Amino acid sequence: MITSQTLRQESEQPRKCFVVGPIGDPHAAHGSPEREAYEHHLGIFEQVIAPACEKYGITAVRADGIAHAGDINEQICRHVVESHLVVADVSSGNPNVMYELGLRHITGKPTIHIGEAGQLPFDIASIRTIRYQRTRSHLAGARKEIESALEVGLRDGFELLTPARVLRGLQSGDGPASVSEIGDGANREDEDSPGLLDDFAVIEDGLDDMTADMEAITKTIETIGSLTEQSGAEMLDLSEANVPMNARLAAVARYAETISAPAGELNTVAAAFAERMVTMDSGVRAALGLIEMTPPDERGEGTEEFLEQLMSLDEAAQESLAQICSFGTSAGEMARMSRYLRKPVKEISAAVQQLTSAITRMGEWAAKARALAHSSAT
Structure with missing residues (x-):
């Protein structure tokens, strides 16, 4: 068994544990949610971790305990990537925490998850998490569980989490990281080991799926646009012919029927696109973070293609969003003409809402990708 004494003797530098988790606001008013969050998570850090x-x-340290001056965001990323160990409090799925956790997972280095019972995000529910409750006995129990996890990991090696296995192309039966790997940061690479963009193959596959979704969305928008033009021409003819209102209403009903199927398909594909975006977001942001931390001359040939894919996908998405928003506005006006149009317009409006949210995230990817591409060029 590795004791604290032998651990200290193994390296002149103390081992570091970076604690990822919500911080709260120490300067907020007493009794405010921000102040309560600060006090709660500080207590978890001081009494448990x-x-x-x-x-x-x-030695455990939180983001607010980093002593060096400099860009705090860069410092946090470096601590997340370089620390021997990370303990992550995933309670409530804080977005910053999930991003930092995604960045950590890609490294494959030891990570221990903890979280308040009943506050765990569903998308990492399959990863073993030490759960605690806000009572003294439960906090003591959580501390002992962390101690046990450290004892086993330091003795037998920390197993890679599923995300790291996937990104590194490992099979579930591969052996755990050894203690010696943990001691030197688990960053020894040989010439045949996968590079940065090899690790992102899964992400690229997801981007290919999103590109296919975008193409389907564009095609469906074109179909709806064509049907709308045909209906507009028919309505103009009926108006010029001064036909009875019942005839015009029948034309609107036919138009509503023709666009119902593509409107439903548009909403379905938009929902799939938005869901894929949620799944991909933390991984892509982590990928961009690692690329940013890698010197331009060491990024490898695949980096440029990866960044270009993000930028191209964003351009196509922005164009499609402009088209669907324009059509959604005109369709909304038409919906006031007849109840027949309300259902397809509702489908289109839902698609617009989902795409707007997803494409906003994609725009953030692309902005970062452009900045990284520019840094490589210069």
Whole structure:
């Protein structure tokens, strides 16, 4: 068994544990949610995480405990990537925490998850998480569980989490990371080991699927647009012929029927696109973060293609969104003409809402990709 004494003897530098989790606001008013969050998570750090790490000679630090001056966001990313160990409090699925956790998962380095019972995000529910409740006995139990996880990991090696297995192309039966790998940061690479963009193959496959979704969305928009033009021409003819209102209403009903199927399909594909975006977001942001931290001359040939794919996908998405928003506005005006149009217009409006949210995230990817591409060029 590795004791705290032997652990200290193994390296002149103390082992580091970076604690990822919500911070709260220490300057907020007493009794405010922000102040309560600060006090709660500081308590978890001081009563649970730090003592458990200290038992094995590991120094734990939170983001607000980083002493060096500089860009705090860059410092956090470096701590997430370079620390020997990360303990992540995933309670409530804080977006910043999930992003940092995604960045950590790609490294494949040891990570321990903890979280308040009943507050765990569903999308990482399959990953073993030490759960705690806000009582003294439960916090003591959580501390002991972390100590146990550290003892086993330091003795036998920390197993890679599923995300790291996928990104590194590992099979579930591959062996865990060794203690020696943990000691040197698990960053020893040989010439045949996968590079940065090899690790992102899964992400690229997801981007290909999103590109296919975007193409389907564009095609469906074109179909609806063509049907709308035909209906507009028919309505103009009926108006010029001064036909009875019943005849015009029948034409509107026919138009509503023809666009119902493509409107439903548009909403379905938009929903799939938005769901894929949620799944991909943390991974892509983590990928961009790692690329940013890699010197331009060491990024590899695939990096440029990866960044270009993000930018191209965003351009296509922005164009499609402009088209669907324009059509959605005119369709909304038409919906006031007849109840027949309300259902397809509702489908289109839902698609617009889902795409707007998803494409906003994609725009953030593309902006980062452009900045990285520019840094490589210069």
